[in-house]
Amino acid sequence: MTPGAGLDMPTDRQPSVPLVWNPARTLVFAAGLTEFAHPAFPSFDKASRLDDAFVATLRARGVALDRLRIFLDAAATRRTLEHAFAAHVARAVASDTLIFYFCGHGTRDDHGNGYLVPYDGGRAHATQWAARAIVDTVATRFRGFAVIFLIDACYSGAFGKALAQRPPSVPWACLTAAMATRPTTAASYFSASLIDAFAGRRWVDLDGDGSVLLEELAEHIADELAFTVGQLCSFAASDDRLRRLRLATATTPKPDPAIGRRVIARDRFGAWAKARIEDTRADRLLVHFVGMSRTWDEWVAPEGVRAWAPVRYRPGTAVQGKGEGGRWRRGTVLRELRGVHLVRFDRSGTEEWLAPERLRPA
Numbered sequence: 001m002t003p004g005a006g007l008d009m010p011t012d013r014q015p016s017v018p019l020v021w022n023p024a025r026t027l028v029f030a031a032g033l034t035e036f037a038h039p040a041f042p043s044f045d046k047a048s049r050l051d052d053a054f055v056a057t058l059r060a061r062g063v064a065l066d067r068l069r070i071f072l073d074a075a076a077t078r079r080t081l082e083h084a085f086a087a088h089v090a091r092a093v094a095s096d097t098l099i100f101y102f103c104g105h106g107t108r109d110d111h112g113n114g115y116l117v118p119y120d121g122g123r124a125h126a127t128q129w130a131a132r133a134i135v136d137t138v139a140t141r142f143r144g145f146a147v148i149f150l151i152d153a154c155y156s157g158a159f160g161k162a163l164a165q166r167p168p169s170v171p172w173a174c175l176t177a178a179m180a181t182r183p184t185t186a187a188s189y190f191s192a193s194l195i196d197a198f199a200g201r202r203w204v205d206l207d208g209d210g211s212v213l214l215e216e217l218a219e220h221i222a223d224e225l226a227f228t229v230g231q232l233c234s235f236a237a238s239d240d241r242l243r244r245l246r247l248a249t250a251t252t253p254k255p256d257p258a259i260g261r262r263v264i265a266r267d268r269f270g271a272w273a274k275a276r277i278e279d280t281r282a283d284r285l286l287v288h289f290v291g292m293s294r295t296w297d298e299w300v301a302p303e304g305v306r307a308w309a310p311v312r313y314r315p316g317t318a319v320q321g322k323g324e325g326g327r328w329r330r331g332t333v334l335r336e337l338r339g340v341h342l343v344r345f346d347r348s349g350t351e352e353w354l355a356p357e358r359l360r361p362a
Helices: 051-061 078-089 131-141 156-165 189-198 214-229
Strands: 026-032 068-072 097-103 106-108 114-116 146-152 172-176 211-213 234-237 246-249 262-266 272-280 285-289 298-300 305-307 318-322 328-337 340-345 351-354 359-361
Touching: 026 051, 026 078, 051 068, 051 097, 051 189, 068 078, 078 131, 097 131, 097 189, 106 156, 114 131, 114 156, 131 156, 146 156, 146 189, 156 172, 156 234, 172 214, 189 214, 189 246, 211 214, 214 234, 214 262, 262 285, 262 298, 272 305, 318 340, 318 351
Parallel strands: 026 068, 026 097, 097 146, 146 172
Antiparallel strands: 106 114, 172 234, 211 246, 262 272, 262 305, 272 285, 285 298, 318 328, 318 359, 328 340, 340 351
């Protein structure tokens, strides 16, 4: 790969050097929806949208305006998205990386196929933007070096199935806010984490070596979603080199391994709430409270912080779980991951991943 490529490649004499993301050789296609024409899809709070902020972060890193397409709300109709995406992908040359970003509603059919809901999408999957169609467009029209899918939508993990069925000939990575079988929340933690990573925030530099890698972003999002909303994300990549893609250099050093740690902290009113440590002094910790604005950030004493320790049930444990129906039902734990439990309900035989707050002893 020559200098200036979408991913700066190490030479054969430097096998340990990771790929480096090059904004100047990147094409970005982004769609963010907070409102929808069909009543089946409720609107999201515009005040909490971060799609435009994510795009602004990429622009600040050096992605040229003419290499970026973004469609928001009513501008993101299915026909517009399909045609604009096909044309944008076809612009790529051999050195280009493509970033595909979507934030909005997602659905899936009875066969596990995923769909993204455009502004004019209805209940019928034929009116939505199929994951298979998006992947097929990349497979047939993209002539660049690599593609990265970043998708914040319900059932977005179904893109993994589409990529397995029709893998592009180029290296690809896919990071989604939800598993293929699960909805997601309206909270913007996924997109906020993308911004943190591409901006080089040090709490996404998990090993403190000064670089933020794609696999570190995936690990950070997995922990963040499990911690904040009891949700599991999905990450897959075709190439180990792409997993270790260096997205950014950390803007400031990470002098203390406590930075980035998820805790329970006491706020200025004495209430205990979920938080993340973002800086340290000799006798104080700067914490950011989950779901709160930066004005709520607080320097607290060490005794004002507790370790976050969710209850973890062993497989085979009988529990009561509150599933999608909102009722407490008896079930059995099948698996636990990051404090989130897969439970099979006794009477229905259905299985759901449940946050710690939705579980209690049988």
